[in-house]
Amino acid sequence: xxxxxxxxxxxxxxxxxxxxxxxxxxxxxxxxxxxxxxxxxxxxxxxxxxxxxxxxxxxxxxxxxxxxxxxxxxxxxxxxxxxxxxxxxxxxxxxxxxxxxxxxxxxxxxxxxxxxxxxxxxxxxxxxxxxxxxxxxxxxxxxxxxxxxxxxxxxxxxxxxxxxxxxxxxxxxxxxxxxxxxxxxxxxxxxxxxxxxxxxxxxxxxxxxxxxxxxxxxxxxxxxxxxxxxxxxxxxxxxxxxxxxxxxxxxxxxxxxxxxxxxxxxxxxxxxxxxxxxxxxxxxxxxxxxxxxxxxxxxxxxxxxxxxxxxxxxxxxxxxxxxxxxxxxxxxxxxx
Amino acid sequence: xxxxxxxxxxxxxxxxxxxxxxxxxxxxxxxxxxxxxxxxxxxxxxxxxxxxxxxxxxxxxxxxxxxxxxxxxxxxxxxxxxxxxxxxxxxxxxxxxxxxxxxxxxxxxxxxxxxxxxxxxxxxxxxxxxxxxxxxxxxxxxxxxxxxxxxxxxxxxxxxxxxxxxxxxxxxxxxxxxxxxxxxxxxxxxxxxxxxxxxxxxxxxxxxxxxxxxxxxxxxxxxxxxxxxxxxxxxxxxxxxxxxxxxxxxxxxxxxxxxxxxxxxxxxxxxxxxxxxxxxxxxxxxxxxxxxxxxxxxxxxxxxxxxxxxxxxxxxxxxxxxxxxxxxxxxxxxxx
Numbered sequence: 001x002x003x004x005x006x007x008x009x010x011x012x013x014x015x016x017x018x019x020x021x022x023x024x025x026x027x028x029x030x031x032x033x034x035x036x037x038x039x040x041x042x043x044x045x046x047x048x049x050x051x052x053x054x055x056x057x058x059x060x061x062x063x064x065x066x067x068x069x070x071x072x073x074x075x076x077x078x079x080x081x082x083x084x085x086x087x088x089x090x091x092x093x094x095x096x097x098x099x100x101x102x103x104x105x106x107x108x109x110x111x112x113x114x115x116x117x118x119x120x121x122x123x124x125x126x127x128x129x130x131x132x133x134x135x136x137x138x139x140x141x142x143x144x145x146x147x148x149x150x151x152x153x154x155x156x157x158x159x160x161x162x163x164x165x166x167x168x169x170x171x172x173x174x175x176x177x178x179x180x181x182x183x184x185x186x187x188x189x190x191x192x193x194x195x196x197x198x199x200x201x202x203x204x205x206x207x208x209x210x211x212x213x214x215x216x217x218x219x220x221x222x223x224x225x226x227x228x229x230x231x232x233x234x235x236x237x238x239x240x241x242x243x244x245x246x247x248x249x250x251x252x253x254x255x256x257x258x259x260x261x262x263x264x265x266x267x268x269x270x271x272x273x274x275x276x277x278x279x280x281x282x283x284x285x286x287x288x289x290x291x292x293x294x295x296x297x298x299x300x301x302x303x304x305x306x307x308x309x310x311x312x313x314x315x316x317x318x319x320x321x322x323x324x325x326x327x328x329x330x331x332x333x334x335x336x
Numbered sequence: 337x338x339x340x341x342x343x344x345x346x347x348x349x350x351x352x353x354x355x356x357x358x359x360x361x362x363x364x365x366x367x368x369x370x371x372x373x374x375x376x377x378x379x380x381x382x383x384x385x386x387x388x389x390x391x392x393x394x395x396x397x398x399x400x401x402x403x404x405x406x407x408x409x410x411x412x413x414x415x416x417x418x419x420x421x422x423x424x425x426x427x428x429x430x431x432x433x434x435x436x437x438x439x440x441x442x443x444x445x446x447x448x449x450x451x452x453x454x455x456x457x458x459x460x461x462x463x464x465x466x467x468x469x470x471x472x473x474x475x476x477x478x479x480x481x482x483x484x485x486x487x488x489x490x491x492x493x494x495x496x497x498x499x500x501x502x503x504x505x506x507x508x509x510x511x512x513x514x515x516x517x518x519x520x521x522x523x524x525x526x527x528x529x530x531x532x533x534x535x536x537x538x539x540x541x542x543x544x545x546x547x548x549x550x551x552x553x554x555x556x557x558x559x560x561x562x563x564x565x566x567x568x569x570x571x572x573x574x575x576x577x578x579x580x581x582x583x584x585x586x587x588x589x590x591x592x593x594x595x596x597x598x599x600x601x602x603x604x605x606x607x608x609x610x611x612x613x614x615x616x617x618x619x620x621x622x623x624x625x626x627x628x629x630x631x632x633x634x635x636x637x638x639x640x641x642x643x644x645x646x647x648x649x650x651x652x653x654x655x656x657x658x659x660x661x662x663x664x665x666x667x668x669x670x671x672x
Binding site: 076098 | 406408431594
């Protein structure tokens, strides 16, 4: 059977389409008897309103969009849990869009989100994203945006992150305290604000401890895991190889473990390893991994709370605030 | 500035709204000169069509919905990669909806997806889902559905899974060959077809090897990880505790590792462990985990390919096929 629409109901009841439409919206212009006839038939035929038409009328989709670079990363799966907890309380649906670290895909998603698909957006940008015109345009078109984790400094809106500079500094200091002299930093991206800040923390911690900053020890990650594996492998086979590795993102810590296993290097004997990570298996690894663990759930919850506050007050630009939620360094066997 | 709409363009150009609308759709009814005027102004003012209005007209959203129970599971993140690879080729967006293993949430998502939000749906049902009327209704309303992994046998559509019965059988046989006499099965759900099949494989392998099936060794998982931890802990502290554990889902294998670490039980010395898993760190765990690894990427890709084949041919019911993609048992230290 075809979908039942208002036209079909009107024909069946011998009423004008506008009468049926108003009856279904419970308009005061329609008599209770007519309303009863319309609603009874609509129920019988399982009529359901077309959400597009409803959205056009209400200008509300009751959905928020979450744009993230990847999901095979425990930070994002936990952040989404935090976001969904808030959205569920508010009666909103959450649509998740993945950019797979691809700038073009992020632009395409932004244009898909333009003009009414969602009421608001939470974004963590891709590692390739430098120009954010596509997001500014969305925001200019009255769709509120809140950034979390991978933010852009260029846009005038609220951002929620951990204390990236401080975490970069204290992670490096931890490796220094454990006796490392040649510490390598595996960087996520030179475009990303969190990447820049974490690296600045690393550089300053080295300087404050009179350890020279060596360009060759700073490795820029690729989106291709195999390439990362090759580069880390090259680094660990090089003369004067590092005795400490600071992975600024989870997947680089995992790649480092794989490389050490393949090269027969002992962690922490030959090289100490520390990584930003929300990995559920961090304590079960061989050896267990020292992590800087972000409050991912709280970051998601905080970002969603701010977005919904704005939505309830019809504020499109929630203000240029930067909210910081602290991370925790959890020492395990990989740096002992 | 307000959004530019067709009405605004019409006013500015002193044309009828319908003329502007037809000009933008490149209708033959409109002269080339008028089209040129309309398109030039539309570009200048950065006019973009309202996707709801466009969808109403085209009856196409060029999006597919993917409904999954969780994302903190490498099976689903890999399956989504497979789905997105196909969708990208077809120029479709992928919306991801998470049920968090909650039947009510799944029903709510289904009603949100009804009537035109997406052109087709890929579903992996929640562990609580038994009644699938909400999905049948979507399908009756001409939205094609393809199931993957967590399928329902009750609905007349295409399903893509691994060989769950065979994998349950061969995993159990592997533990028997390694000398286990009391093998515990950690079950995902009694509702889910994949849970039932994996468990039937376990039961048949025990019977074929003349090992009694003991009810006390079959543990039904909860959606609450802490409860699972407690139950596995109770099982491993009980008299006549198992010497082998078969986790039918990734998170239960991880919980088993955590429990063994807490109780000081050696894997594989005291208890051998094997799990269905696409965990990236399986080989890095202490000890490395023997897994039944599903071809998650291929399962996602296959399910999406079938959905798009149906969409291109305008087939709503792609037929009651069951496509099986084989899994692989990878032996590691946890069962040696």
